[in-house]
Amino acid sequence: MILAILETAKQAISEASWETITAACDLAQKTNDSVTALLIGREVRALAPTLSGVSTVLVAEDPQLDSYIPEAFAKIVSEVIKQKSPQIVLAPGTETGNDLMARVAARLGLGLATNCTEFHLTRSGEGQGEVRVTRSNWGGSLLEEVEILSKPILLTLQPHAIPAHAAAGPEPAIEALSPTLTAKEFRVRVKELLRSEKKGISLTEAKIVIGGGRGLGSAEAFKMLEELASLLGNAAVGATRVATNNNWRPHSDQIGQTGAQIAPDLYIACGISGAIQHMVGCKNSKKILAINKDAEAPIFQRADYGVIGDLHQIVPALIAELKRVKGA
Amino acid sequence: MKVLVCVKRVPDTGGGFKLTPDGMRVDTTNVGFAVSPHEECAVEEAIRIIEKHGGSSTVLTLGPPAAGEQLREAIAKGITGAILVEAEDYESWDPAATAQAIAETVKPLGFDLLLFGNESADTCNYQVGVRVAHLLELPCVTGIKALEIQNGKAIAKRETKDGWEVYEVTLPAVFTVKEGINTPRHPSLRGIMSAKKVPIEQKRVTKPAPQLVRKALKKPQEGRQLEILGQGPEAVPKIVEKLRELGAI
Structure with a gap:
């Protein structure tokens, strides 16, 4: 049996x-399981x-x-595992899913491979088959192949790694x-929910x-990115970890491994060298345009379009040209 | 108030990775080291809590003797004590083994508050804090971005898509911290100098049997072809043309 742990939000899967x-269905098909x-x-x-x-x-x-x-959730999942003895337990590799499965793994004294992107099973069942998975390291900048020795196999699935498709079958x-x-399972629970006002896109x-x-160099310099964003319509302004750690922008604007993971049609990277922790946050952008004065900057190895030069000259010139074009 | 903060020594990778010839590790020749970003914030949070409420703060790492560098950096910022759980081969310790060693080491020390990073920058396992909490039978909230201590209780906030979840937990408790909870300070020169004199307590533990074993590391496919649009402000007409082509204007 393959056990799939599901999350619901607002009365939906x-x-x-x-x-x-x-x-889970793909795995079941390969291993002749349900x-x-x-x-x-x-x-x-x-x-x-x-x-x-x-x-x-x-x-x-x-x-x-x-x-x-x-x-409470961890207790329920652990008991189901004990009663039903699945070969594999798979949960979403979301914040909640990883939190839940870490607690389950701790309770059962089992290993857990989080944020898996691929599964390699030599055979199912209780035999000596080797179970290897590929999982995300460095926020997805590297992939790690791991052998799992403990059983049952506990896994979480990296979101977006495998596109969902409808499976046919009877109800x-x-x-x-x-x-x-018991009360013990409720010692950690949400006491209050605070809604935050959304501002802008x-x-x-x-x-x-x-x-x-x-390369921006100051909080002040971000004003020109704001102006450029307003000229491009529904654009948002983000920042690297260097910029947020320098308080040029709030942390909520950070794009990267420890910030937001974005997937816009176009990402315009200004004065960004291309540290891998930043690039994992923007690698799903359809197109990346980089403006950087250092022609050797790693960002140019990961961009579609490059402009070499000082952004403090290029961005104002671009703003002026966009205003001219729009005015025309 | 006794606060513990656990950190992990990770390569400071910058613009790219080189893997070792056997494909098992990140090549750290000519690479500096740091602690994971979330943990840098956990260190800062520990310092702020002690500044506000008094008490002591201890930084702990499981790693090679060279990880003393990361412990001293935390001391230079304001942490008062350090523990190095020696493991030269720390990269092959899985989360369960790491958690067991930490729990064993800290159990007799009676900390009121134990802080971890939400996940390490390198292996991103999302487990060590949760597992330590389980072994010590303490409550744990993961991924917090705000923390306040009031009358033996901790009020922690977790950010969601729509706002904040507020948790109230009785101490002692474990929290895993996310970057954004604060802006970490830089160590002062005086701090760096005096950190050199603070003794690091060395501990040894038996390595538990692993449940996860790394077989290889690899780089994912990247498929972008760079087109240089030009140099300096003269490239602007070309940029505008490209923006139009992409439907951005």
């Missing part, structure tokens, strides 16, 4: 969970019949599970679980993003 189902899915929450049963391709859906409902409650069987939870939604790095 999350995108990363559909990817998890797809990956997929059981696990849904946990307050009212999640209604989602179960939509999971075609899955043979059984386990539903763990409890009125107290109105949001992700780490230790799954549904099995209700009755989790027993977000980095992850913008079609065009303009990024500024060390």
